[in-house]
Every structure is written in C-alpha cells, then in structure tokens.
Amino acid sequence: MKKLTTALSLVAVMAISTQAATLEERVKALEEQNTVLTEEVLASQSAGFTLVDSEKTFNGMGPAASKVYFSDNPLSIGGYGEMFYANPDNGDDFADVYRFITYFGYKFNDWVVLNAEIEFEHGANADKGGEVVVEFLYLDFLLSNEFSLRAGHVLVPMGLINLRHEPTLFNTVQRPEIERQLIPSTWHENGVLAYGRFDDLGIEYTAGIVNALNVNNSKTTTPKTGWIRSGRLGSSKNASFEPAFVGRVDYTGVNGLIMGASAYYGEGSNLKNDDANDVDGLTTAMFDIHARYENGPLAAYGLYTQTTLDGAEKLSSNAAEKASGYYGNISYDLGGLLGVEYKMPVFAQYENYNPVEKTVDGQNEDAFETETVTIGFNFFPTKQTVIKVDYEMNDVNSQETNTLSVGLGFIF
Structure with missing residues (x-):
C-alpha cells in the first residue's frame, strides 16, 4: 500500500x-x-510609423538613424535635434537652434533599403550662418549578416561620434572637439562601403572607398586649427572625386564593451579643374583607436587619433604636417542611488590635442596646443530626451576660457 x-x-x-x-x-x-x-x-x-527604440542600432549608427532597419512599415521617419545656451567668461552669452535632423528610410524589399539624413543647421537661415545639408543618402544591399554593401553618400566610419552623433549618445552639450577638428564630424562623403558582422567572433567591420579630403587649402598652408575639417567636400554640387581608402574593425565580444580601430588613407589634394593649384605627391593618413564601455550605472568612452600629411612641404614652408590628440569621458548614473527611475549621469571629460602638432619649418607648433576639462550633468526625462548642463575649462596655449552651457536634445 x-x-x-x-x-x-x-x-x-x-x-x-x-x-x-x-x-x-x-x-x-x-x-x-x-x-x-x-x-x-x-x-x-502613430500612423503606422515605427517608434524609436534607444536600445537598437545598426552597423554602429545611432538608434534614430537605425529605425528603418527594424521597422515593420516600409516607410520610416525619424530624426533628432539639439539646442543650447552658452555663457563664456570672455564674451557675450548666446543661444543656438543648433541642429534639427530628419531621417527618411524606405524598404523596397527585405534586402534593398534606402536611408537618408537631412540636416537643418543654425535655424537654416543662410544669411545668419544656417544651412541645409544632406548628410547621408544611400542604398543598402543586405546580402548577409557577414557581408552587405552600401553605395551613395555615406558617413565615413571613423571615431566614435561620426557614426553615433545623436545628442542622447554623448554627455557633453557640444561634441568632443577632437571629434570635430581631428576627426571632422559630421564627416560624410560619396563612396561605396562593404560591412558585416561575425557573431561567433564578436567582430564587426566596414571597409571601402570614399571621396578624399582636400587638405590642399589655406588653413593647411597657414596653418590653422581647422585644416583637416576644411578638407571635407561632402554633398556639394559637381564635387571632384579622388578615391581614398577607409576601414574599421570593432570587437563586441564582451558584454557592454566595444573597442576597435579605424584608418583612412588618400590623396591630399582633391581639386577639380584647377591644375595650377593641384599638388601631386600629397597624401593624408589618419587612424584612431577607440573604446566604449557600459556596466550598470558606470559608463566610459574615449579615443586616440593621429593624422599625418606626407608631402606638406610642397604646399608651403610652414604647412601643417601632423595632428594628434586623445580624450576620455567617464560618467556615473545617480538615478539608482537616488531611488528614481530617471537616468541622471554626472560626468567628467578630459581632452588633450594639438591640431598643428608638427609643421614643415617647426614653427608655431605650440600655438594651438589645447587642454580641456569638462564636468557636467545629464537628466533624461525619457530615454529619447535629454537636458544637459556642463562647465568647460579650456586652455589653448595658456589662454584660458571657461564656458557654462545648457543644452536640450532629443531623438524620435
């Protein structure tokens, strides 16, 4: 029993x-x-449109730029915006409707995708420094997870900010100056890229041909801070085309960590119908090493980059030959400590760079040496909106400027 x-x-x-x-x-x-x-x-x-998911990204781009790849609807509309107020201690305060961006995406089928970004900058008032720019416009051919093709007007896959330049993705009110002057974000050129991901290895890559920077310009020969940035040709009418190589590899095999390197190499003189000023034997080489890490409330990102101009002596006796710099940003989210559901990171950022580190004649190499410390705070009312406050302490060749800034940013 x-x-x-x-x-x-x-x-x-x-x-x-x-x-x-x-x-x-x-x-x-x-x-x-x-x-x-x-x-x-x-x-x-929402009229059938896909809402942005701040956790989803495609090929290293920001969430709003990636919407079309995750949309059930063939048509996808997104965007971002940022506005700020700044009060420097050496001049008048000012405010700027800095950027409003619209993304338009369309899936022709499950493997041919259109993606575009149109930027309205500084209120888009041309009389007051505003402009409207196509920052990317391309077709993606999604052949496989390991190999796809992108053709058209593309983002150059260098650094951290150029691909991920939406305001919810970096802590400071302004983008790191190194990723404006040394890696000239937003950097977009005509070209063709191959890209893919090997999930078993945790490796992502992008490689291809883009239009070369034209560093045969007055800021290189003078030299001045913006000699690299001024070399961008972008989406201009009848732009000359000189192929340059660009490549990028990222390792994502550790949870919360992305680390990798990017490289660019191309002709330094990219002029059209200007044989008198064109210069042969001028080449530009650029590379960066970058990393981003997130672990609970702690986050950090940063990079080192260097650019060299071979043949600079053909431009002038005091032309820029080299630029280099690095920065790091670390933050801690106070939301958990305060027992609130909102994301509230405090952060500190350090930048050290020299856009004219080396010249042909060795003169004025300290004139633009820059060291910047920025401390600040972000408040995210939602995952797609952010309020930023920071205080920047900038030292350029021992000339100090301190600036208090407040910014608003959003993605949709």
Whole structure:
C-alpha cells in the first residue's frame, strides 16, 4: 500500500510539474503576443510609423538613424535635434537652434533599403550662418549578416561620434572637439562601403572607398586649427572625386564593451579643374583607436587619433604636417542611488590635442596646443530626451576660457 501511495504521489508531482512548465510556456507566449499587440497599437496610433527604440542600432549608427532597419512599415521617419545656451567668461552669452535632423528610410524589399539624413543647421537661415545639408543618402544591399554593401553618400566610419552623433549618445552639450577638428564630424562623403558582422567572433567591420579630403587649402598652408575639417567636400554640387581608402574593425565580444580601430588613407589634394593649384605627391593618413564601455550605472568612452600629411612641404614652408590628440569621458548614473527611475549621469571629460602638432619649418607648433576639462550633468526625462548642463575649462596655449552651457536634445 505504501509503495502504491508513493508511486501515485510521484505521478501527481510529475503531472503538476508538467502543468507548471506548460503554464510557464503559455504565460511566456502570452507575454510575447502582448508585446506584439502593444507595438501594433502604438504603430496604429502613430500612423503606422515605427517608434524609436534607444536600445537598437545598426552597423554602429545611432538608434534614430537605425529605425528603418527594424521597422515593420516600409516607410520610416525619424530624426533628432539639439539646442543650447552658452555663457563664456570672455564674451557675450548666446543661444543656438543648433541642429534639427530628419531621417527618411524606405524598404523596397527585405534586402534593398534606402536611408537618408537631412540636416537643418543654425535655424537654416543662410544669411545668419544656417544651412541645409544632406548628410547621408544611400542604398543598402543586405546580402548577409557577414557581408552587405552600401553605395551613395555615406558617413565615413571613423571615431566614435561620426557614426553615433545623436545628442542622447554623448554627455557633453557640444561634441568632443577632437571629434570635430581631428576627426571632422559630421564627416560624410560619396563612396561605396562593404560591412558585416561575425557573431561567433564578436567582430564587426566596414571597409571601402570614399571621396578624399582636400587638405590642399589655406588653413593647411597657414596653418590653422581647422585644416583637416576644411578638407571635407561632402554633398556639394559637381564635387571632384579622388578615391581614398577607409576601414574599421570593432570587437563586441564582451558584454557592454566595444573597442576597435579605424584608418583612412588618400590623396591630399582633391581639386577639380584647377591644375595650377593641384599638388601631386600629397597624401593624408589618419587612424584612431577607440573604446566604449557600459556596466550598470558606470559608463566610459574615449579615443586616440593621429593624422599625418606626407608631402606638406610642397604646399608651403610652414604647412601643417601632423595632428594628434586623445580624450576620455567617464560618467556615473545617480538615478539608482537616488531611488528614481530617471537616468541622471554626472560626468567628467578630459581632452588633450594639438591640431598643428608638427609643421614643415617647426614653427608655431605650440600655438594651438589645447587642454580641456569638462564636468557636467545629464537628466533624461525619457530615454529619447535629454537636458544637459556642463562647465568647460579650456586652455589653448595658456589662454584660458571657461564656458557654462545648457543644452536640450532629443531623438524620435
């Protein structure tokens, strides 16, 4: 009798366990269905457009720029914006409607995708320094996870900010100056790129041909800070085209960590119908080593970059030959410590760079040596919106400037 009772008890326990497992599976399935239904309801409330997911990115780009790749609707519309107020201690305070960007994406089918970014800068008032620019406009041919092609007007895959330049992705009100002057973000050129990902290895890559920088300009020969940045040709009408190589490799095999390197090499003189000023034997080489890490409330990112101009002596006796610099940014989210649901990181950033580190004649090499410390605070009312406050202490060749800035940013 005892054996029978024991056997019946075991059968009952197994039945209950099976039922529990089945119930658990059914609950999981219902949760998945609820997620799908919620997304469909949200999509119907937003005229069928996909809402931005701040956790999803494609090929290293920002979440809003990546929307089309995750959209159930063929048409995707997104964008971002940033505005700021600045009060430097050596001049008048000012405010700027800095950028408003629209992304338009369209899926022709499951492997041919259009993606475009149109920027309205400084209010887009040309009489007051504003402009409207196509920052990328390309077709993606999604052949496989390991190999796809991108052709058109593309973002040059260098550094951290150039691909991920949406304001919710960096802490400071302004982008790091190194990623404006040494890596001239936003850097976009005509070209063709191959890219892919090897999941088993945790490796992502991009490589291809883009239009070369034209550093055969007055800021190189003078020299001045913006000699690299002034070399961008972008989406200008009838732009000359000189092919340059660009490549990038990132390792993502450790949770929360992205680390890698980028390289660029091309002709330094990219002029059109100007044989009198064109210079042969001028080449520009650029590389960077970058990393980004997130672990709970702690986050950090930074890079080192260097650019050399071979043949600079052909431009002038005091032309710029080399630029280099590095920066690091570390932050800690106070939201958890304060017991609130909002993301509230405090941060510190250090930049050290010289855009004219070396000249042909060795003169004025300290004139633009820059060291900047920035401390600040971000508040995210939602994952897609941010309020920024920072205080920047800038030292250029022992000339100090301190600036208090407040910024607003959003993605959609």
